[in-house]
Amino acid sequence: MPTTPRPTRHAGKTVLAVLTASAFLLTLAGSALKNTLQVYFLPITGDFGGSRSDLAWAVTLFSVATAVFSPLVGSVADRIGGARTLAVGSLLAGVALLGCALSGPLWLFIVIYSLVAALALTMLSYVPLGVFVDELFQDGRKGLVYALITNGGAVGFILLVPLWTWLGQWLTWRTVLGGVGVVFLVVLTPLALVVTRQSGRVTASAGQGAGTAETVAAPSFGSQLRMCLRSGELRLLGLAFVGCGFTMAFIDVHFVPFMSDHHMGDAVSSSAIALLGAFEIAGSLLAGWLCDRGHVKAVLVGAYVTRAVAMVLLVLTPSPAMALLFGTVFGLSYLASVIATSMWIARVLPVSVRGTAMGLVWMVHALGVALSSQFGAVMQDRTHSYVPIILSCAVLTAVSALTVLPAGSARPAAPVRKEDDDPSRPDLADTPAP
Template sequence: MTVRQLQSPRGPTSLLVILCGCAIACLTFGPRATVGLLLTPISETNGWGRDVFALSFAIQNLLWGIGQPFAGAVADRFGTRRVLAAGGLLYAAGLALMPLSASPGAMHITAGAMIGLALSGASFSIVIGAFGKLLPAEWRTIGFGLGTAAGSLGQFLFTPFAAALISAYGWQATVLVFAALMLLVVPLSLPLATRAAQPASSGPAARTQSIGQALGEAFRTPSYWLLVIGFFTCGFHLAFVTAHLPPFLLDKHISASVGGWTLALVGLFNIAGSLGSGVLSSRMPKRLLLAAIYFARAVLISAFVFLPVTPVSALAFGAGIGLLWLSTVPPTSGIVVTLFGPRYLTMLYGFVFFSHQLGSFAGVWLGGELYERTGSYDLVWQIAIALSVMSGLINLPIRERPVARLAAAAAPAE
């Protein structure tokens, strides 16, 4: 598709929308991907165990998930620009106040609550909702893949950047640099204004549906609940690996630089995984793609933890899990659009993402808690494998067809 074909008569080109949305996803996902590098120096500076900052990160994930449906509803009602700008400003404030958080409670507020709520308004989830409204229908799942891949690019870029900054200037200066970068979200949000951008293909039935009706319809749809439950596992894996893989490798006497490059490889390879998933989501049943991703995670994690852990195996694991990292997002958001249409995509995907963040909370918190209790991460890895198998099975019965309301609106008049 050419730039001319991507031109919108009512606003910025879709190409500009994609570029700015991807830039926001890259910027906002990057700092939180460095939490595994920050955990040890922050804990050592303040004399804390690993469970303290892990709990801050767990709170961040939980409040991100709680706030996501509400931020999505506001974005659906008033447009994404305001939501993204407010989220970017709150994100910058939370990062800037972290060096002043000398007590666990203060760190839970800044790194946990403030950044968590900020991410609900300024993250790839809101960007994906904007893409669902602003991009042509044939470009939606590919756009979802691009937005997700951009978040991974942020992980790839920010992880070695953070490692270098921490080594040279300390973690306090590192988070202040990140805070300054988050201010760029405000101008980048301008082309993603969506209040007037109602897809013409959504039909009268979709345009007149209220928020309450949309929620009621979704909660009465069994396939939506299967999607919600299955997405818990994705959050568990992502948060646990992000926060605890570098300390896990340190326990295996593998250097922190290897941990940093392992997380960087996760981000790099997830670019290919997310883009590939976006393409495959438009060419095959999305539920089968999701099931395959979860089953593949079970195999990969099992191989990593049950074989000897070396620098080479760690880097190989980073590359492999990267291919499967956020590749769940394009088919998941694509199923939501298929079931209910794009009108309330940001809100309805927000509820699915809430399950993801519950999993994130559990992954981070259990990682720190069980480590302090048992002295190892073995039990958490075993839980991660079991959840992979469970989610693979849960996604198989999903029915990828529009709800009755959309099907009736699309039926030809007699």
């Protein structure tokens, strides 16, 4: 387990800014693993000659694999650091995109996407990014910095989705995916290695300068899991996070086909998604700012309520104007729930298990994505309507808000000690949910 550094005292602001910007860029690029399939969902379906529910299995299994990988990646990040985890993810992303582009039968596409791409995205997204921010920032700015870095996905909505839509007029989906895969291997993986080296120097310098940093051996994976599962607050957060995943799958898989079913073309779809991305940025920065000031619970409950309202709006009157309004309202909540959940975890769990804890909540998030992906596709095939999945999203996010509402405010975690790895300690007994 690396030492807990305080580089904000010892490293120049420029270095930290460059590292933050680089992590943001990796996150932006990593969003291509999802939004390319989102944009090319119908062309890929037509190319392989299957139905929507056939291709939806790629997303469903992708989500299941993400669920399995998330706590494992979190544990890895706790051990090797967030930056190294991002570097491995960049390499795997290039391999996955090239593999999908070159795949012949549909089953091979599904295997590559649901295993390699799922592992790559897990290593490029919220879990290792949380560890990355935890390593580099110890001065109360974690929420805002985490919001800035994770907004790479939002900028992906704004920049990449219109780009894929435009390129789809001239190039096949295979050419686009293959080209992005090459960029990952040739450009982004070397960048991730530079980030790893520089962040390592920053944390090492901080540890030496502090002089009092204590090196703590990482608990075993089993001990990490036990420590996490004994936290009642973490269980509540995970249960509520199912609603977050369920609704995100609607955006990732069903939103563009829903727009197409209601005769809203690429221009409306791209505009709605761009608005979603723009307000995702605004909402996440506000959420990070509020979380840094102690309003974690209010942000989380508000995010779930806002998302439930957005789903109700969409089902009322499917029209271009309503789609744009939906993108605005939903966007405000899109990352707010993620940031508030992550900041809550950072406050109530020891540093040696925070990556694992984030991995666990993302595991249940991914299961929500898998359920929504397949349920929405099957219901559309049978009823020719996305109303059932939209109403289900509204209900689940309302339940998520009610789940978090009785919980107490996030309390700071006690400093981790070596004996935290001992599951027989009485103070590691089951922590009741507040």
